[in-house]
Amino acid sequence: MRYVKNYALLTVGLLLTGSVSALSLQEAWEGAQVADREFAAAFADAEAGGKRRDQARALWLPSVSASTVSGRASNTSTTRDAGFAAPGFGVSRNVDFQTSINNGALNRWSVNAVQPVYNRDRLAQSRQLEASADASEAGWIAAKQAAMLRTAERYLAVVQAEAALKLAQGLQAAVDRALAEARERYRLGDKPVVDSHEATARAEVVRAQVLLAESELKLQQQAFRDQVGREPGDLWLPIKVAGEHPGPLEDWLQRAVSGNPTLRVLAAKWEAAKEEASRYSLAASPTVDIVAQSGRERLSGSGDYGGNAQNELRSSMIGVQLSIPIFTGGLRSARHEEALKLADKTQYENERAKQQVEHATRAAWLGLTIGASRVAALEAGVKASAARLDATRLGHKVGDRTMLDLLNAENDASNAQLELLKARSAMIGDRLRLAAMAGALDEALLDEVGRRALARP
Numbered sequence: 001m002r003y004v005k006n007y008a009l010l011t012v013g014l015l016l017t018g019s020v021s022a023l024s025l026q027e028a029w030e031g032a033q034v035a036d037r038e039f040a041a042a043f044a045d046a047e048a049g050g051k052r053r054d055q056a057r058a059l060w061l062p063s064v065s066a067s068t069v070s071g072r073a074s075n076t077s078t079t080r081d082a083g084f085a086a087p088g089f090g091v092s093r094n095v096d097f098q099t100s101i102n103n104g105a106l107n108r109w110s111v112n113a114v115q116p117v118y119n120r121d122r123l124a125q126s127r128q129l130e131a132s133a134d135a136s137e138a139g140w141i142a143a144k145q146a147a148m149l150r151t152a153e154r155y156l157a158v159v160q161a162e163a164a165l166k167l168a169q170g171l172q173a174a175v176d177r178a179l180a181e182a183r184e185r186y187r188l189g190d191k192p193v194v195d196s197h198e199a200t201a202r203a204e205v206v207r208a209q210v211l212l213a214e215s216e217l218k219l220q221q222q223a224f225r226d227q228v229g230r231e232p233g234d235l236w237l238p239i240k241v242a243g244e245h246p247g248p249l250e251d252w253l254q255r256a257v258s259g260n261p262t263l264r265v266l267a268a269k270w271e272a273a274k275e276e277a278s279r280y281s282l283a284a285s286p287t288v289d290i291v292a293q294s295g296r297e298r299l300s301g302s303g304d305y306g307g308n309a310q311n312e313l314r315s316s317m318i319g320v321q322l323s324i325p326i327f328t329g330g331l332r333s334a335r336h337e338e339a340l341k342l343a344d345k346t347q348y349e350n351e352r353a354k355q356q357v358e359h360a361t362r363a364a365w366l367g368l369t370i371g372a373s374r375v376a377a378l379e380a381g382v383k384a385s386a387a388r389l390d391a392t393r394l395g396h397k398v399g400d401r402t403m404l405d406l407l408n409a410e411n412d413a414s415n416a417q418l419e420l421l422k423a424r425s426a427m428i429g430d431r432l433r434l435a436a437m438a439g440a441l442d443e444a445l446l447d448e449v450g451r452r453a454l455a456r457p
Contacts, residue, residue: 022233022234022235022236022456022457023230023232023233023234023235023236024236024450024451024454025151025152025155025236025446025447025449025450025454026443026446026447026450028151028154028155028224028228028230029148029151029443029446031228031229031230032147032148032150032151032227032228032229033147034229035226035227035228035229035230036147036150036151036227036228038143038146038147038150039143039144039147042139042140042143042144042147043140043143045136045139045140045143046136046137046139046140046143048136049132049133049135049136049137049139049140050133050136050137052129052130052132052133052136053129053130053133055129056125056126056127056129056130056133057126059116059122059125059126059129060116060122060126062113062114062115063113063114063115064111064112064113065111065112065113066109066110066111066112067109067110067112068107068108068109068110069106069107069108069109070106070107070108071106072103072104072105072106073101073103073104073106073299074100074101074102074103074104075099075100075101075104075299075311076098076099076100076101076303076304077097077098077099077100077311078096078097078098079096079097079098080096081093081094081095081096082094082095082096082097083095098304098305099303099305099309099311100303100304100305100309101299101300101301101302101303101309101310101311102301102302102303102304103301104299104300104301104302104303104309105299105300105301106297106298106299107297107298107299108295108296108297108298109295109296110293110294110295110296111293111294111295112291112292112293113291113292113293114289114290114291114292115289115290115291116287116288116289117288117289117290117320118286118287118288119287119288119289120278120279120281120285120287121279121287124275124276124278124279125275125279127271127272127275128272128275128276131268131269131271131272131275132268132272134264134268135264135265135268135269135272138261138262138264138265138268139261139265141261141264141439142261142262142265145261145436145439145441146436148432148436148441148446149429149432149433149436149441150227151227151228152428152429152432152446153429154220154223154224154227154228155224155228155235156238156425156428156429157220157223157224158217158220158221158224158232158235159235159236159237159238159421159425160220160418160421160422160425161213161216161217161219161220161221162217162235163417163418163421164213164216164217164418165210165213165214165216165217167414167417167418168206168209168210168213168414169210169213170414171206171209171410171411171414172203172206172207172209172210174410175199175202175203175206175407175410176203178199178202178403178406178407178410179196179199179200179202179203182195182196182198182199182403183196183199194403195402195403198402198403198404198407199403199407202407202411234457235457236450236454236455236456236457237421237454237455237456237457238421238424238425238427238428238453238454239424239453239454239455240375240379240424245368245369246365246368246369246431246434249361249362249365252361252365252434252437252438253358253361253362255437255438255439255440256357256358256361256437256438256439257354257357257358259438259439259440260357260437260438260439261439262353262357263350263353263354263357264439266346266349266350266353267350269346270343270346270347270350273339273342273343273345273346274343276339276342276343277336277339277340277342277343279335279339280332280333280335280336280339281336285324285325285332286322286323286324287322287323288320288321288322289320289321289323290318290319290320290321291317291318291319291320291321292317292318292319293315293316293317293318294315294316294317295314295315295316296312296313296314296315297311297312297313298310298311298312298313299311299312357437360433360437361434361437361438363430364430364431364433364434364437365430365434367426367427367429367430368427368430368431368434371423371426371427371430372427374423375420375423375424375427378416378419378420378423379420381416381419381420382413382416382417382420384416385409385412385413385416385417386413388409388412388413389409389410389412389413392405392406392409393406393409424453427453428449428453428454431449431453432445432446432449
């Protein structure tokens with residue numbers, strides 16, 4: 001399983017490039033691969049998931065164990081009514097044998113080997129581990145796409161916050177000029193005092209908007225630093241995106257259902273849940289193993305019947321072992337029922353997640369479908385707002401428009417520019433989200449979108 005390129009080299013590269021004056025979206029993503037802690041955690045989880053395949057394979061390999069004991073031990077054995085035969089002694093019956101060793105030296109070792117042949121429980125565990133590894137792979141793709149989306153969102157959020165502050169500051173300057181003009185014309189007796197009051201009230205409102213915009217920009221810049229690990233600098237600005245139709249909605253829905261990494265994660269979890277239930281089924285009860293064992297036990301010392309007593313036992317065996325649980329007090333059946341219900345729960349969660357993915361795919365598709373028309377309408381609105389502002393300024397000079405009309409026109413022109421910027425940013429976000437829903441968001445697409453939809457300031 002292939003994952004991220006070498007983080008160390010990437011970090012050195014970022015340090016060497018330093019802070020650039022115009023940071024592209026692709027450069028921001030390169031920084032996020034180092035600085036994003038959630039992304040790093042997902043990478044570690046993916047690495048751990050890859051080891052689960054080794055665990056699944058190991059479940060079917062022979063297990064060998066060795067043990068040894070050294071210490072002090074006592075032993076007494078009595079055999080009654082035994083038979084005894086030896087050359088020159090004939091045959092004796094009803095013979096008693098007695099041995100004993102008190103606090104003698106004990107040495108024991110053994111080697112055991114087990115090779116599973118049939119074990120439904122192990123099979124379920126191995127399949128669960130494989131499913132968990134599949135879930136980790138899909139989870140890694142989902143986490144990587146989520147990190148790309150977070151980076152793009154943080155990037156565009158800073159762009160919007162900077163634009164909102166500049167527009168608010170521009171509006172504040174215009175309102176301040178209008179206020180100074182209203183006060184001067186009132187002093188000359190050319191305008192009523194109400195114009196001064198209206199301009200003063202609007203100036204205070206705009207001043208509050210500037211303070212709020214400054215606060216929002218600082219928050220978005222800090223969120224960008226946390227995500228990317230670099231200062232925002234001068235970010236590229238959204239430009240008009242060509243009205244390229246994304247294609248039929250049904251095609252995207254099919255791609256999302258089959259390729260969405262989050263759905264793949266849940267599908268793997270469902271498989272693991274079904275295997276958990278199979279561990280406690282009737283077919284999983286018996287197990288068959290090939291077993292082998294070899295060992296020796298030696299105890300020597302003084303006993304009740306001699307001063308140099310010794311007991312030694314050597315053994316070795318190989319065979320087939322069959323194990324069948326007879327009675328577990330209802331534990332297996334209860335666990336089986338529990339696992340079946342949990343598998344049902346996972347299935348319902350999958351179906352719910354599928355609905356959510358389809359909804360998100362449809363929303364992103366609609367955003368792209370109407371996005372170009374919306375941007376075109378807002379561009380026309382910006383031009384109309386600018387023309388209205390020019391006409392209102394002229395009308396105010398000749399007395400056909402009030403100060404309130406002029407201030408409203410200034411505010412509407414600023415809002416129109418900000419809404420246009422948000423619409424262009426939304427199209428970029430929808431393009432990336434639509435690809436992510438289908439599991440198709442990668443560095444190449446991120447770079448392409450960044451180059452086509454963003455321009456250097």
